[in-house]
Amino acid sequence: MGKLKLLLFLFALSFGTNGLAQQSDLKVEPPFWYAKMPTENLQLMIYGENIGQYKANVQHKGITMVKQVSGDSPNYKFVYLEISPDVLAGTFSLTLTNGADTKTISYELKPRVKELKRNQGFSSEDVIYLLMPDRFANGNPNNDTVEGMLEPARRDHPSGRHGGDLKGVLDHLDYIKNLGMTAVWLTPVFENDQTPEYKAYHGYAATDMYKIDRRFGSNEEFVAFVKACHDKGLKVIMDMIHNHIGDQHWWMKDLPFKDWVHDHEVYGNTNYRGTIASDPYASKYDNNKLVKGWFVTEMPDLDQRNQQLADYLIQNTLWWIEYSGIDGIRMDTYLYPYQDYMARWAKEVIAAYPHFNIVGESWVETVAHESYWQQDKPGENDGYESYLPSVTDFQIHFAVRDAFNQGFGWETGLMKIYYALSQDRLYSDPMKNVIFLDNHDISRIYSTLGENPKHLKMAYAFLLTTRGIPQVYYGTELAFKAGPSDWGDGAKRAEMPGGWAGDSRSVFTKEGRTAEENDMHQYVTKLTNWRKTSDAVKHGKLLHFVPENNVYVYFRYTDRERVMVIMNMNDSEVTISREKHLEMLRGFTFGMDVISGKNFDLAKDFKVAGKTTTVLTLK
Known part of the structure; x- marks a missing residue:
C-alpha cells in the first residue's frame, strides 16, 4: 500500500466523518464531536422532516440538556448540550419523540488527537505560501469532474475549474519547503457545488461547511494533508468565510429561520467599503449596505445576529481546528459581518486554542482603518473591543506598489513605505500583521512593478526583512505576470506549469524553468531560507x-x-x-x-x- 493510501486508510478509521449509526432520515451537524474539548457546550443542528415538532431528550451521565430550539422551518431542531470534562470518548443516545413516534440518534464523542504538531499558530517566525488548490497542481485527475456536482472541469476556461486538488499540493510539498516557506495557506477547500455560470473554483461560496469539496479530495484527505505538512515542518492555514455562503448551499432550499440570511430584495449587494465599519460618522444606510448587502448575487449574506447561526458558525470553526489539526485561520471579508459577532468568534476560538492564530482580511485604505480591527488597539473609545490577533496589512502592499510607480518625491517613491511604517504606533502589535506584495485578489506584483526583475527582487527583500509575517503568493518565485487583464482569473490565478499531466514543462524542476525563472527562484530560495536563521x-x-x-x-x-x-x-x-x-x-x-x-x-x-x-x- 502506498504511503498516501496508507495515511488515508488510517485517518479514515480514526476520523471518519459519519460517526456511528444515526437515524437514517436525519442530518446531524456536527457529524461527531470530541470528549474533553476546551468548551463544554455543544449545539446539534438536526435536520429532517418535521423534526422541529419533536422533543429531544438525553439520558447520559455527564451530559445535560441545556435547551432546544425549533426553527421557523418545521424541519430543524437545535439541541444544546453541556458535556462534562469527565465524559469519556464513546457514544450516547439522543431520543426525539413526537407522540408515539420516536427517533434515536447514536452520537459519537471521539477522543482528541494528542500530537505536538497541531494547532501551532503562526507568527513573524513564519513565511506563508498562499496558493489556490485548483490552480496549483492536479494530483488526481479522477476527481476533476464528479458525477452529481454542478460544475465539471473546464481547463480551457480561464475562470473554470482546472482540476487542481489536495493531492497535487501534497505531491509538491518539498518544492514549497525547499523555497524556505514554513506555512501553507490554501484558499477555501469547502464544498462549493455552484453552477458553472458562477465559477466557484476559488472556494468562497460554500455549499456545505462540514465537507471538503470532492473535486479537491475528501475530509480524510484534508486531515492527511495537514499531517503530511506537519511532518515536513510546514504549518497549515485554513481559509474560512462567515460573511456569506453560496446560493446553492443546502440551507437555501429550506432556511432554518427567516432571518438566517439578509433579504437581498431589501439590501441588494454590498458597497464593498470596509472603512464604513469603523467610521464614527457612518450613516445607517451605508452601514446596512456593507453588513447586510450580499457580496455578489450568488452569495447570500449571513445574519449572525441569529443566535443559532452564530453558535453554528463558531462550533464549525472549533470542529475543523480539532478535527484537522490546522495551525491558523485566515477569515475572509472580516469587516463585512456584524462586529460583535466577529469579536465573539475570535475570542472563543483563541480561548479554546491559546496557541492558535487568526488573521482577518481587512481590505481598507488607511493604517487607521486597518489597525482598528486588531486586538487591544490603542486609543479607541467607541466601545468596540476586538479580539483579532492579526490583520492583513494592505497598507504595506499599497506602499510598495506606489513606491515603484509614483516616482521620487517628498511624498512619493520610497517615502510611501516610510510613511506607512511610521504609523505603526496605531497597531497594538505590528509584528503580528500579515504583510504581502500581492494575493489572489490583486494583480500579480511582478507586472505591477513594471515586469522588472530588479524591482521584484527589491520588493521581495523588503517583504522578508521588514516587520510582520510575510505572505508570498504562489508563482512570485517565478515572476508570474498579470497577463492581458489585471483582473483576469487566468493571469492572477494561473496554473503552475508541470502541475498537470501532459504539460510541456515543469516549473517544479530546475530543468523545466526558464533562465529568468531560475534566476528569480534562486533569489527567493536563498533569501527565504536565510530569514529562518535571523532572529533580528x-x-x-x-x-x-x-x-x-x-x-x-x-x-x-x-x-x-x-x-x-x-x-x-x-x-x-x-x-x-x-x-x-x-x-x-x-x-x-x-x-x-x-x-x-x-x-x-x-x-x-x-x-x-x-x-x-x-x-x-x-x-
Whole structure:
C-alpha cells in the first residue's frame, strides 16, 4: 500500500466523518464531536422532516440538556448540550419523540488527537505560501469532474475549474519547503457545488461547511494533508468565510429561520467599503449596505445576529481546528459581518486554542482603518473591543506598489513605505500583521512593478526583512505576470506549469524553468531560507532613516544580531554614509551581503549598486 493510501486508510478509521449509526432520515451537524474539548457546550443542528415538532431528550451521565430550539422551518431542531470534562470518548443516545413516534440518534464523542504538531499558530517566525488548490497542481485527475456536482472541469476556461486538488499540493510539498516557506495557506477547500455560470473554483461560496469539496479530495484527505505538512515542518492555514455562503448551499432550499440570511430584495449587494465599519460618522444606510448587502448575487449574506447561526458558525470553526489539526485561520471579508459577532468568534476560538492564530482580511485604505480591527488597539473609545490577533496589512502592499510607480518625491517613491511604517504606533502589535506584495485578489506584483526583475527582487527583500509575517503568493518565485487583464482569473490565478499531466514543462524542476525563472527562484530560495536563521528579522526591533535621494535604509536588530537593509531605487550606485547611520553602525567593521556573500567595509562610507535591496548581516 502506498504511503498516501496508507495515511488515508488510517485517518479514515480514526476520523471518519459519519460517526456511528444515526437515524437514517436525519442530518446531524456536527457529524461527531470530541470528549474533553476546551468548551463544554455543544449545539446539534438536526435536520429532517418535521423534526422541529419533536422533543429531544438525553439520558447520559455527564451530559445535560441545556435547551432546544425549533426553527421557523418545521424541519430543524437545535439541541444544546453541556458535556462534562469527565465524559469519556464513546457514544450516547439522543431520543426525539413526537407522540408515539420516536427517533434515536447514536452520537459519537471521539477522543482528541494528542500530537505536538497541531494547532501551532503562526507568527513573524513564519513565511506563508498562499496558493489556490485548483490552480496549483492536479494530483488526481479522477476527481476533476464528479458525477452529481454542478460544475465539471473546464481547463480551457480561464475562470473554470482546472482540476487542481489536495493531492497535487501534497505531491509538491518539498518544492514549497525547499523555497524556505514554513506555512501553507490554501484558499477555501469547502464544498462549493455552484453552477458553472458562477465559477466557484476559488472556494468562497460554500455549499456545505462540514465537507471538503470532492473535486479537491475528501475530509480524510484534508486531515492527511495537514499531517503530511506537519511532518515536513510546514504549518497549515485554513481559509474560512462567515460573511456569506453560496446560493446553492443546502440551507437555501429550506432556511432554518427567516432571518438566517439578509433579504437581498431589501439590501441588494454590498458597497464593498470596509472603512464604513469603523467610521464614527457612518450613516445607517451605508452601514446596512456593507453588513447586510450580499457580496455578489450568488452569495447570500449571513445574519449572525441569529443566535443559532452564530453558535453554528463558531462550533464549525472549533470542529475543523480539532478535527484537522490546522495551525491558523485566515477569515475572509472580516469587516463585512456584524462586529460583535466577529469579536465573539475570535475570542472563543483563541480561548479554546491559546496557541492558535487568526488573521482577518481587512481590505481598507488607511493604517487607521486597518489597525482598528486588531486586538487591544490603542486609543479607541467607541466601545468596540476586538479580539483579532492579526490583520492583513494592505497598507504595506499599497506602499510598495506606489513606491515603484509614483516616482521620487517628498511624498512619493520610497517615502510611501516610510510613511506607512511610521504609523505603526496605531497597531497594538505590528509584528503580528500579515504583510504581502500581492494575493489572489490583486494583480500579480511582478507586472505591477513594471515586469522588472530588479524591482521584484527589491520588493521581495523588503517583504522578508521588514516587520510582520510575510505572505508570498504562489508563482512570485517565478515572476508570474498579470497577463492581458489585471483582473483576469487566468493571469492572477494561473496554473503552475508541470502541475498537470501532459504539460510541456515543469516549473517544479530546475530543468523545466526558464533562465529568468531560475534566476528569480534562486533569489527567493536563498533569501527565504536565510530569514529562518535571523532572529533580528524574525523578532527584532526596527529602526529606519527617512529616505533621501531615493534611498531607504533601515535596521532590524536584537541585543545579539543586527541586519542593515538598503533600498536603492536609483539606476546607478550610491554612496552610503557611515556617519549618518553611526548610531546603528558603531562597533561594526563589516557587513556580509546575504545574497552574494560579499563583505562590505563599514569602517568608512561604502557603495551599493543601483536598483537593489542590499541586505547585510553586520559583524
